[in-house]
Structure formats: structure tokens, C-alpha cells
Amino acid sequence: xxxxxxxxxxxxxxxxxxxxxxxxxxxxxxxxxxxLNLSAEATAEDIERVRTALGLNRPLLVQYLDFMWxxxxxxFGVSLRQxxxxxxxxxxxxxxxxxxxxxxxxxxxxLAFVLGVAMRMTPSRTLRQxxxxxxxxxxxxxxxxxxxxxxxxxxxxxxxxxSLGRGTWAHLVLPALTLGTYELALYLRLINASLAxxxxxxxxxxxxxxxxxxxxxxxxxxxxxALLPLVTVAGINLGLLLGGTVVTETVFSWPGVGRLIVxxxxxxxxxxxxxxxxxxxxxxxxxxxxxxxxxxxxDPRVRAA
Amino acid sequence: xxxxxxxxxxxxxxxxxxxxxxxxxxxLPFYDPYGQNLAGSLVPIGGASFDGRLYLLGSDxxxxxxxxxxxxxxxxxxxxxxxxxxxxLVVGVFLGLVAGYFRxxxxxAIMGLADLQLSIPRVLLLIAVSAIVGPSVxxxxxxxxxxxxxxxxxxxxxxxxxxREREFVLSARxxxxxxxxxIRKHLLPNVLPQMLIVASYEFGQIxxxxxxxxxxxxGVQPPLPSWGMMVSEGQSYLALAPHLAILPxxxxxxxxxxxxxxxxxxxxxxxxxxxxxxxx
Numbered sequence: 001x002x003x004x005x006x007x008x009x010x011x012x013x014x015x016x017x018x019x020x021x022x023x024x025x026x027x028x029x030x031x032x033x034x035x036l037n038l039s040a041e042a043t044a045e046d047i048e049r050v051r052t053a054l055g056l057n058r059p060l061l062v063q064y065l066d067f068m069w070x071x072x073x074x075x076f077g078v079s080l081r082q083x084x085x086x087x088x089x090x091x092x093x094x095x096x097x098x099x100x101x102x103x104x105x106x107x108x109x110x111l112a113f114v115l116g117v118a119m120r121m122t123p124s125r126t127l128r129q130x131x132x133x134x135x136x137x138x139x140x141x142x143x144x145x146x147x148x149x150x151x152x153x154x155x156x157x158x159x160x161x162x163s164l165g166r167g168t169w170a171h172l173v174l175p176a177l178t179l180g181t182y183e184l185a186l187y188l189r190l191i192n193a194s195l196a197x198x199x200x201x202x203x204x205x206x207x208x209x210x211x212x213x214x215x216x217x218x219x220x221x222x223x224x225x226a227l228l229p230l231v232t233v234a235g236i237n238l239g240l241l242l243g244g245t246v247v248t249e250t251v252f253s254w255p256g257v258g259r260l261i262v263x264x265x266x267x268x269x270x271x272x273x274x275x276x277x278x279x280x281x282x283x284x285x286x287x288x289x290x291x292x293x294x295x296x297x298x299d300p301r302v303r304a305a
Numbered sequence: 306x307x308x309x310x311x312x313x314x315x316x317x318x319x320x321x322x323x324x325x326x327x328x329x330x331x332x333l334p335f336y337d338p339y340g341q342n343l344a345g346s347l348v349p350i351g352g353a354s355f356d357g358r359l360y361l362l363g364s365d366x367x368x369x370x371x372x373x374x375x376x377x378x379x380x381x382x383x384x385x386x387x388x389x390x391x392x393x394l395v396v397g398v399f400l401g402l403v404a405g406y407f408r409x410x411x412x413x414a415i416m417g418l419a420d421l422q423l424s425i426p427r428v429l430l431l432i433a434v435s436a437i438v439g440p441s442v443x444x445x446x447x448x449x450x451x452x453x454x455x456x457x458x459x460x461x462x463x464x465x466x467x468x469r470e471r472e473f474v475l476s477a478r479x480x481x482x483x484x485x486x487x488i489r490k491h492l493l494p495n496v497l498p499q500m501l502i503v504a505s506y507e508f509g510q511i512x513x514x515x516x517x518x519x520x521x522x523x524g525v526q527p528p529l530p531s532w533g534m535m536v537s538e539g540q541s542y543l544a545l546a547p548h549l550a551i552l553p554x555x556x557x558x559x560x561x562x563x564x565x566x567x568x569x570x571x572x573x574x575x576x577x578x579x580x581x582x583x584x585x
Contacts, residue, residue: 011420018421029437133312140562142513144520144536145554148543152551156544243426247517251540261429262521265436277433281425288424 004296012289019281020071023274024064076278077271081264086271090257090279096166097245097256097280100175104241104248107180109234112187113227119188120195120218135185143244147178147251164253175252179244183237190233194226201225228298235291242280313566320563323379323556330376335359338373339528347546363548365538371549375556378530382512382560385446385525389511390504392450397457398500402488404458405465416462419455427452428517435523445524449511456503461496468492502571509564516557532557 042050051057058066070076074087082089115135119128138146154174155163162171198204199222207217246258253259257276264272330336335358342356348364362372404415422430434448468474474491482490518524519533527534532553539549 014417015421015424018417019425022421022425026433026437029434136565137558137562140509140565141554141558142516142520142533142561144517144533145550145557148536148540148550148554152543152547156547240426243428246426246428246432247520250521261432262523265432265521265523268436270437273433273436277425277429280429284426285424 005293008289008292012285015285016282017068019278019285020068021064023071023076023278024067027067027270027274071278074275076275079272080269081267081272082269086269086275087279089272090260090275093255093257093260094279096254097242097249097258098283099166099172100179100248100254100256101238101241101245103172103176104178104180104244105234105238107176108183108187108241109230111181111184112191112230113223115184116188116191116195116226117218117223119192121215132185132188135181135188138181139183139185143178143182143247144251146182147174147248150174150178151251166254171252175248175254178251179241179248182244183234183240186237187230187234191226191230194229195222198222198225228295232291232295235288238284238287238291242284313570316559316563316566317570319559320567323559323563324383327376327379327383330372335361335370336373336376337370338377338530339369341367341369347542347549349546350548350552362552363546365535365549366542371535371552374530374535375532375552378525378532378535378553379556379560381442381525381529381531382515385442385449385515386508386511388443388446389449389453389515390508392447393453393507394457394500394504396451397454398461398493398496400454401458401461402465402492402496405462406469406484406488406492412462415458419458422452422455427514431514431518432521432523435518440518440523440526442525442529445515445518449514453507453511453514456507457500460499460503464496464499465492468495502568505564505568505571509561509568512557512560512564 056063076086078084079086079089115131119131122128141149151163151174154161161173162168163174165171195218204217204221207221212220245254245256246261248254249256249259250262257280261273261276264270264276342358342364346364346366348360350361350363352360352363360370360372362370362375364370365374400415404412430452431448434452435444438444438448469487469492474487477487477491515524516531516533516536519531520537522534522537524533525531535553536550536557539546539551539553542549
């Protein structure tokens with residue numbers, strides 16, 4: 001068990017170091033930070049002075065290690081537009097993004113759970129097919145199109161829900177529904193497959209032999225086991241979910257990290273972009289680590305591996 | 306011949322019809338994706354402008370013909386998609402074959418890179434890079450390609466791991482065949498069919514990714530149209546002229562769903578789509 005912990009933690013640390021390295025090269029690609037910090041009228045002398053001040057005349061390796069050191073302290077430089085530490089701007093937006101991501105996660109898992117059980121219990125082949133068709137169809141609609149469709153139906157035509165901003169729970173419904181259902185087809189297929197494989201297990205036969213009803217066997221015995229792989233895959237797919245927050249936040253004017261990144265791109269505010277990308281990747285790595293460790297606790301078979 | 310169910314047949318036919326439209330529209334007399342017309346702003350589907358010009362699928366705020374723009378945008382997306390798929394196919398197959406054939410530290414390095422790339426959400430990576438290098442059609446194809454090699458790489462490596470132990474490869478090796486020969490003559494032909502299946506799935510993913518970037522304003526740049534950009538332009542007129550956002554969305558849906566069903570028809574079962582999975 002300890003072995004598994006150590007291995008996964010080392011892996012995660014390596015990944016974070018890799019992300020920081022990628023960020024270093026991205027910052028270099030963006031152009032000379034000295035030039036970006038100055039106005040267009042700066043003379044060569046000014047640029048040289050800022051280069052010295054920012055330490056850009058040191059050897060590349062020293063700069064890299066320095067960048068690494070600062071990055072580990074969450075320092076990716078100062079926002080070129082607002083003149084405050086870029087990371088502060090990003091951290092401010094984290095709660096909104098987490099709220100959206102976690103709600104969407106719950107919506108996705110919850111819907112997969114309900115629809116998966118419904119598909120298992122209904123004797124109607126047509127109903128099963130219809131559910132699967134809807135999930136597959138949803139998957140083929142990009143997040144922004146689906147989001148606008150939701151706005152069109154529920155905000156413009158029915159006038160039930162607000163179309164943009166953050167505040168009450170009502171603001172959260174459309175974005176969470178948009179982002180949460182994107183992966184539904186995958187989850188449904190997964191829960192179906194694992195329910196089907198649990199069906200063949202001895203403990204299920206034992207439960208039926210004891211005289212328990214179909215619904216009780218399904219809900220009490222099979223589902224806890226079938227949900228495990230669902231949670232794992234959903235955890236791994238959190239990258240997709242976090243990436244999806246960028247588009248979702250833009251559609252619904254949700255004031256999260258993703259929207260900040262998109263806004264910063266149009267302002268060419270590179271420290272903010274890099275900070276945002278780094279922080280979301282970090283969130284992703286940490287959540288995956290937690291999911292994996294939880295999985296080790298929940299499923300004894302993993303520990304042996 | 307593959308067996309297709311009714312839904313697959315329907316979606317694939319829709320895709321074929323749309324592609325036919327994309328090819329034919331530029332030869333029609335009214336084709337004009339750029340021309341603006343102040344007398345014909347926000348014409349509804351099938352309506353005409355004040356100066357009597359007919360718009361089959363309506364017009365946008367600037368009075369540009371939506372049908373023409375949809376067709377041109379589709380061509381742009383397809384071009385970017387084909388470019389990106391070619392790039393990622395070549396890079397992914399190469400890295401996957403090399404990793405699987407040579408094993409050792411090289412494999413660890415390549416698969417480590419794959420894991421790293423998966424740990425940064427692809428949209429974010431694309432946003433960061435395209436913000437920095439500047440979006441153009443060629444850059445987009447290259448970027449989308451370089452960020453999607455992982456699916457091919459993983460499947461190619463997995464297949465190579467078992468292929469390299471097969472008799473025909475072992476016998477070639479004992480007869481003194483070089484690694485390059487083995488990879489080119491024995492491994493590549495066996496891996497390629499699977500790779501094309503992955504490609505058919507990835508194509509749809511890349512179209513969505515490009516559309517998302519264009520929606521965010523970081524993809525295809527005006528005056529060139531893109532479905533994602535057209536949706537974004539239509540968002541401000543959702544109540545007034547919903548067809549502005551809906552029509553490009555439908556086009557995207559047909560494209561993505563058609564490709565999805567097509568690639569599903571190719572694979573009988575099993576996950577070769579390279580959906581994010583963890584190497585132990």
C-alpha cells in the first residue's frame with residue numbers, strides 16, 4: 001500500500017515538474033519578457049536595463065532553475081496588464097471554477113447512475129436504446145453549441161433560468177448541465193459494462209439464492225461494486241472536465257479561471273495565461289492522485305498491484 | 306462489407322450529403338462567403354433581402370450569405386482536420402513503434418511525455434500555445450496534430466509490444482534484419498489498419514477542438530469563417546435570429562456524429578479510441 005502511495009506521489013511530482021518545464025519554454029516562446037514589459041517606444045538601453053533587472057542575461061540553466069524555484073512558490077511573474085502577481089488573479093477565480101467543475105462532475109455521475117440503473121431495470125429494449133441514443137447524441141454536440149441550445153430553450157424561450165453570470169443556484173443549473181452531460185455516453189457504457197460483469201459474480205447468485213428481489217440485489221449488492229470503475233474513469237476524465245470549464249465559462253460568462261485565461265489571451269497577458277494553465281493542471285494532477293489513493297482504499301485488489 | 310444499423314446509416318448518409326454540399330456550393334451562382342449587404346442584414350432562412358437577393362439559409366448581421374459561409378467553413382475545418390490528423394498519425398505511429406520496439410529508457414521517456422501531455426487539459430495547452438505563436442490555419446493544423454499523437458502512440462506501442470515477440474519478427478531479426486527494416490516491413494503494415502480507425506475517431510475530436518478554439522476567438526481568424534466562430538457571432542443574436550448559432554451547430558453535429566458512428570462501425574468492439582487511460 002505504502003509502495004503504491006510512494007509510486008503515485010513520485011509520478012505526480014514528476015508530472016508537475018514537467019508542466020513547469022513546459023511553462024518555461026512557453027514563456028520563452030512568447031518573446032523576450034523585457035520587451036513585453038516595456039512600451040513600444042523603449043530604447044535598446046531601456047530593454048537592456050530591464051533584462052538585467054529581470055535576470056534575463058544569466059545562463060539559461062540558471063534562469064530555468066530560478067523559474068522552477070519561483071514556480072514552486074506559485075510565482076509566475078506579474079500580470080502585464082494589472083501589475084499585480086499573476087497567480088493572485090488566478091487564485092481569486094478558483095472557487096468559481098471548482099464550484100462549476102465539481103457540480104458538473106456530480107451531475108454527470110448522478111445522471112449516469114440513475115440512467116444506468118433505469119437501463120438495467122427496464123424490460124424495454126427500445127427505452128434502453130433511446131437513452132443510449134440521447135447520450136451519444138449529446139456527446140456529438142460541442143459544449144458551446146449545447147450551452148447555447150440550453151440558453152435558447154431555458155432562458156430565451158421559457159425564461160426559467162438566467163443565461164449568464166454567477167450567484168444563485170439557478171445560475172449554476174445550465175452550465176453544470178452543459179458540462180456534466182458531455183461525458184454521459186462514456187459513463188453509461190461503463191456502468192452498463194460493469195453491471196453486466198458483476199451480474200456473473202458468485203455473490204450475486206448467492207443473493208438471489210437467499211431470495212432477495214431483483215431491485216435489492218441491483219441496488220445493494222451490485223451497484224457499490226459497479227460504481228468504482230465509474231468513479232475512477234470520471235476522475236481521470238477530470239482533465240476533459242477542467243478543459244471543458246474554459247469553454248463553458250465563456251458561454252455562460254462564468255467568472256472562473258478558464259474565462260480569465262481566455263480574456264488574458266486577447267490582452268496578451270502571458271504570466272496570467274501560464275499561471276492559469278499551471279494551476280488547472282496542478283488541480284488535475286492532485287485530484288487524480290486523490291482518486292487513485294482512494295481507489296486503493298476502496299478496492300483491496302489494487303493494493304497488491 | 307461492414308454491417309451498419311439504421312442510425313449509423315442515417316448519420317453517415319447525412320455526413321455524406323453535407324460533404325457533397327460543401328463541395329458543390331462554391332460552384333453555385335449565389336456563392337459569396339464574404340460579400341456584405343446592408344440591405345440584407347439578419348434575413349431569416351429562405352428569406353430575401355430588401356434589394357431582392359435570395360438567401361437560402363438566411364444571412365448574418367453583415368448580410369453575408371450563411372450557406373456560402375457554412376460551406377467555406379466546412380472546407381476550412383476539414384482541411385485543418387486532415388492536416389492535424391496526418392501530423393498526429395505520423396508522429397504518434399513513429400513514437401509508438403519506436404517505444405514498443407526498443408523498450409528500455411526510450412520507451413519510458415516517450416510514454417512519460419504522453420502521460421505529461423495528458424496531464425495538461427488539451428484545450429488549455431492549445432490556448433496557451435496558440436496565444437503565443439499566433440493562430441493561423443497552418444499553425445492550427447500543426448498544433449492540433451502535435452497535441453493529439455498520444456492516442457496513436459499508445460495503441461501503436463501496445464500492438465508493437467506483442468507483435469515484436471511474434472515468430473515472423475523474431476525470424477527476421479535472427480536473419481539479421483535491422484530495427485528500421487523490421488519496423489517498416491513487419492510492424493508498420495500490421496499497425497496501420499488500427500491507426501486508421503483511431504484516425505477516424507480523432508478526426509471528429511479535432512474538428513470539435515478546432516471549433517472550440519475558434520469559438521473562443523483563438524482558432525481560425527476572420528475574414529475566413531469557421532463553424533465555431535459563426536456560433537460565437539450568433540450568440541449575441543440568440544433571441545433575434547437563433548438560426549445564426551443553430552445552423553453551424555447542426556453542421557458540427559452532423560460532422561462529429563457522422564464520424565463517430567463511422568469509426569464505431571469500423572471497430573466491432575474494444576476500446577481503440579485511446580480515450581484517456583492510465584499506464585500502470
